[in-house]
Amino acid sequence: MSGESTYKPGSGFERWLDARLPIVRLAHDSFVAYPTPRNLNYWWTFGAILSFCLVVQILTGVILAMHYIPNAAMAFDSVQRIRRDINFGWLIQSVHAVGASMFFLAAYIHMFRGLYYGSYKAPREILWILGCVIYLLMIITAFMGYVLPWGQMSFWGATVITNILGAVPVVGEPILYWVRGGFAVENASLNRFFSLHYLLPFVIAGVVVLHVWALHVAGQNNPAGVEPKSKEDTVPFTPHATLKDAVGVTLFAMMFAYFVFYMPDSLGDPENYNKANPLVTPPEIVPEWYLLPFYAILRAVPDKFLGVVAMFGAIAVLFALPWLDTSKVRSMRYRPVARWFYIAFVLVCIGLGWCGAQTPDKVIYQAGNYRIELRDAGNKPLAIAQGRTADIAERVMQQEVTRLGGAVRSLQRETPFRFDVTALSQILSFFYFAFFLLVLPLLGLRERPDRVPETIAKSVLGGRPAAAIPKAEA
Numbered sequence: 339m340s341g342e343s344t345y346k347p348g349s350g351f352e353r354w355l356d357a358r359l360p361i362v363r364l365a366h367d368s369f370v371a372y373p374t375p376r377n378l379n380y381w382w383t384f385g386a387i388l389s390f391c392l393v394v395q396i397l398t399g400v401i402l403a404m405h406y407i408p409n410a411a412m413a414f415d416s417v418q419r420i421r422r423d424i425n426f427g428w429l430i431q432s433v434h435a436v437g438a439s440m441f442f443l444a445a446y447i448h449m450f451r452g453l454y455y456g457s458y459k460a461p462r463e464i465l466w467i468l469g470c471v472i473y474l475l476m477i478i479t480a481f482m483g484y485v486l487p488w489g490q491m492s493f494w495g496a497t498v499i500t501n502i503l504g505a506v507p508v509v510g511e512p513i514l515y516w517v518r519g520g521f522a523v524e525n526a527s528l529n530r531f532f533s534l535h536y537l538l539p540f541v542i543a544g545v546v547v548l549h550v551w552a553l554h555v556a557g558q559n560n561p562a563g564v565e566p567k568s569k570e571d572t573v574p575f576t577p578h579a580t581l582k583d584a585v586g587v588t589l590f591a592m593m594f595a596y597f598v599f600y601m602p603d604s605l606g607d608p609e610n611y612n613k614a615n616p617l618v619t620p621p622e623i624v625p626e627w628y629l630l631p632f633y634a635i636l637r638a639v640p641d642k643f644l645g646v647v648a649m650f651g652a653i654a655v656l657f658a659l660p661w662l663d664t665s666k667v668r669s670m671r672y673r674p675v676a677r678w679f680y681i682a683f684v685l686v687c688i689g690l691g692w693c694g695a696q697t698p699d700k701v702i703y704q705a706g707n708y709r710i711e712l713r714d715a716g717n718k719p720l721a722i723a724q725g726r727t728a729d730i731a732e733r734v735m736q737q738e739v740t741r742l743g744g745a746v747r748s749l750q751r752e753t754p755f756r757f758d759v760t761a762l763s764q765i766l767s768f769f770y771f772a773f774f775l776l777v778l779p780l781l782g783l784r785e786r787p788d789r790v791p792e793t794i795a796k797s798v799l800g801g802r803p804a805a806a807i808p809k810a811e812a
Contacts, residue, residue, distance in 0.1 A: 383586025
């Protein structure tokens, strides 16, 4: 898509360097003269925002690693020392902790944008798959980083998540012991997680390079989903896309800074400010917010192994998305039925996140109360006890039994209809998989899309040639 290089060395040194290492030519062709669709909107700035987040996480992570002690006896205190005694340690640690949430927030918006505009369709399948690889590496890196502060939620979160490996038949237990470095989450586990947490961001950076490379080979998608057909359909990356990215990164950095300086602990769990204690289990063990949808899918399945399969399947289905969507129209802007299902899918993902943060037995809706009827030996009713919960009804009935004495009696219990978090998670999980495995394949065959514009220039410029457009308007 980029065509022949337009770079012209301007000095003798540039000509000398270009003949031996054309790195300046590569940068010029990739980020200056690279043709980009002229109709890109601000949803496309999240690629640059994610690059900004990755750089921030790597830089702050390297500095924190200089002071962190990966030892179960000293890890918690070393984090507190960074926050309290190291010069600007509080700032670096807050930026790194908040940055993890900002990184995932930008990643989810980037992925939902790609899903809406069909950025996974040919010829960008490899581009999408590399993005999914980056996302999977982000999840693994974030989980291992969550363990490092060695607070209560860090320890018990690591215990619960690693126990998932034990659900795999035959090889589960050996893999579990190998990952932990022992029979429980301990010092060996912390050392392994720290080593991998330090290494994986550089692996992510390497895959990002491949991601950008694939982007420049296939070319950028655009809101219309129409491939550029002429120079009128494109503009140079600099200054058009560069300035737009700069605006997006600046606004995102302002939100980032607000959380760092005013709400640095709002995205974490207060339980993690207590040192890890294997003898005291927190009342509720939940992962960070960006992993809650997958945690809800895990809990929605009664069988432990099938729950693990469903949780990993929720990520694996993203890799197969380019071949599941059978529609020839790329952008959902021109697919009215698919657009409604997409909106429902976004709401389902948000709902799964909410379910993951709640207790599984939390009642969402209950029709009536628990009812217990006390009858004598002749099956005649003596007393009735009702309550919102079974415990309340039992307590009231026990008082009635005590009041009436110890005659022979029988109890009849009526349980009301209850709709709890687990039931909601099951419904939402079903829709999650149905969207990929049923809705997109069937809609691609049956849906009648709106008319797609022939060219980008026609949809943006209204058929006028680019030369006739004033510079301020273009």
